[in-house]
Amino acid sequence: MPNFTLPYPPSLNSLYKISSKPFPHIYLSKHGKSYKTQVLQQLATQNLQLRANIPLSLTLTITPPDNRTRDLDNLFKILFDSLTHAQFWEDDKLVRELHVSYLPVQKPGSLLLEVEALEPI
Numbered sequence: 001m002p003n004f005t006l007p008y009p010p011s012l013n014s015l016y017k018i019s020s021k022p023f024p025h026i027y028l029s030k031h032g033k034s035y036k037t038q039v040l041q042q043l044a045t046q047n048l049q050l051r052a053n054i055p056l057s058l059t060l061t062i063t064p065p066d067n068r069t070r071d072l073d074n075l076f077k078i079l080f081d082s083l084t085h086a087q088f089w090e091d092d093k094l095v096r097e098l099h100v101s102y103l104p105v106q107k108p109g110s111l112l113l114e115v116e117a118l119e120p121i
Contacts, residue, residue: 001056001115002048008065008109009035009082012074032078039082052089055118057097064102065109072100079111 010031017029028036043049064070080092089095096118 001052001117002046002050003112003114004042004046004048006042006079006082006111006113007035007038008063008111009075009078011070012077015078035078036082036085039079040086043083043086043088049087050089051087052094052115052117054094055096055120056089056094057099057116057118058095059099059114059116060101061112061114062100062102063104063106063110063112065105065107067105075111 015029015032016026018024018026060075062075080095083089084092
């Protein structure tokens with residue numbers, strides 16, 4: 001399975017907007033749409049639209065863009081949704097193992113993903 005690097009995602013707090021017209025609803029913000037497009041383009045360029053449908057182990061190495069304090073779980077929503085949108089896997093429910101570590105700050109920030117197939121359960 002592949003190893004690849006993606007841009008550091010926007011904060012979960014900036015991903016969604018609320019509109020009250022014509023009726024109340026929540027929608028993906030400009031930042032969220034832009035990130036999804038970046039991931040889609042990068043995976044298409046690297047021919048990584050695998051549509052994986054087997055259990056996966058994901059090792060994520062995070063290089064933050066600055067020293068701000070962030071909640072670790074804020075990264076996963078937009079990252080996993082973007083990988084699903086880009087057809088890397090059928091659905092993020094296939095991630096059965098997740099290993100996460102941090103590297104020192106380096107602008108603009110990045111995420112290194114190492115993906116391994118697991119034996120079906």
